[in-house]
Amino acid sequence: MSHTEYAGFLPLAHLPVLLATLMEQGYSCLGPVVENGAIVMRELAACDAVPRGMQASQAPGRYQLGRDPHNRYFAWANGPQAIKPLAFAPQETLWNVQRDEHGKLAFEAVMPDPPRQAIIGVRACDLAALALQDAHFLRDGRRDAHYAQRRDRQFLVAVQCAEPAATCFCASTGDGPTPTAGYDLALAELPEGFVVQAGTAKGAAVLSALQLVPATPYQIEAANQQGQAAAASQTRALPGRNLREVLMRQLEHPRWDEVAARCLACGNCTAVCPTCFCHAEADVPALDGQSSQHERVWDSCFGEAHGHLHGFNVRPDIRSRYRQWLTHKLATWHDQFGRSGCVGCGRCIAWCPVGIDLTEEVAALTAGSTP
Ligand code: SF4
Ligand code: SF4
Known part of the structure; x- marks a missing residue:
């Protein structure tokens, strides 16, 4: 040790x-x-x-x-x-709200x-x-x-x-x-x-x-x-610990189209990734209209709904969703947290149903560039 x-x-x-x-x-x-x-x-x-x-x-x-x-x-x-x-937690209730006989709402944390x-x-x-x-x-x-x-x-x-x-x-x-x-x-x-x-x-x-x-x-x-x-003994690797600059120079690289043709946008990679924290929140009303639960569930940037913003979708296709995932994880994460969002666990590789390999995609995107 x-x-x-x-x-x-x-x-x-x-x-x-x-x-x-x-x-x-x-x-x-x-x-x-x-x-x-x-x-x-x-x-x-x-x-x-x-x-x-x-x-x-x-x-x-x-x-x-x-x-x-x-x-x-x-x-x-x-x-x-x-x-x-x-x-x-993958799914949990954050709070309940109850309407009393005067119509007043009472919120209670769960x-x-x-x-x-x-x-x-x-x-x-x-x-x-x-x-x-x-x-x-x-x-x-x-x-x-x-x-x-x-x-x-x-x-x-x-x-x-x-x-x-x-x-x-x-x-x-x-x-x-x-x-x-x-x-x-x-x-x-x-x-x-x-x-x-x-x-x-x-x-x-x-x-x-x-x-x-x-x-x-x-x-x-x-x-x-x-x-x-x-x-x-590890045979896979990323080409550097800070790929922010090199990846942000490749936003129009043809590889995004190539990987998008294989990606199913299933979100498995984000579910197994230990650092992904995106989630959605929603109110689940009771049928009598007197109470509701406010719930939080894991969400994924590969889901179509995740990109909806006030009447339009900022990531309407798989190309833009895969690019968002990879460039957030390995590039803009540095702006948020001072390091990459990838810890090299390899789960997104093993649990991708079509075998997309993040290290292979990064190698293709950064080939010939200096990290
Ligand atoms: S290898 Fe990196 S991106 Fe893939 S699941 Fe692990 S931490 Fe997430
Ligand atoms: S697990 Fe593979 S197929 Fe599913 S969204 Fe991630 S990269 Fe695409």
Whole structure:
């Protein structure tokens, strides 16, 4: 791991002790489970319920579960679900409004009441994505109470990616594969156990309760080397971390037409992307006209309705919607947040039904240009 603060060592067989400790401290534990053929985060029934030996091979438009020959706990790279839905709910009611007998409207906020959740197996790219979601939903003067309520109750147990998927390119965005910030605890899985480090006071309290022996210099070095090897194994990359200027010079590039001919505008890429935060809000009135609920649902810049503005559509075709998505994510995001909106998780590549590969599109759009 890349930092030098105290590191403990948790033998492989003692992983349930970590979960039991978290449960004792009042957290429900979410971890990887197989659902509909993919690895997603769900509540674990017991502290020994983290499955071993799962792996998934990924390619453009392809995700296939398999077995890890080394029977590791965390040999799988990210599935379709990021941490995003656990903080920014895909659909929720923000407030209710009720009309009384005098016709007066009474508004009442509807707040979520999630349990304290420890999420086991968070990857570095998703920590970086969560920092971007925080920058949007928790910004000064615009703190989103619903998002904040969920985030405040999360305890993040990050895991170093030892074996990135073929679709991963977090090394080129600077966001992985070793977690460096944003976690409460971070684990690096070695054949005999885990190197464990705390990133927050909450994490340090759990680490102290575990009473681990210190990790040896050899174990810490093995974890470091594992992270470096995982970064070196990534075959996809973006050509630079700031593509703002080069992409904004290519707004009329013929590649936009070419990709638009393949893109279905299904919005899968925005649904799985851990940094996308676009949403729509709507009132859902009761049939008697006396009350309504104000709801927020995830939306996508690939949807036709998302571009409607006062009687006309600013993005009437797929070309303009794909261009909007890519140039927001990789170019104008720098104006909003001081960095790119892509953390290199590769989900938009694996979960695109027609296998559109963001890294390939960027390479075509920027060929011969200096980033
Ligand atoms: S744009 Fe694609 S690779 Fe980048 S963060 Fe979003 S889903 Fe991951
Ligand atoms: S790029 Fe792929 S996932 Fe995204 S909208 Fe187009 S077809 Fe759907």
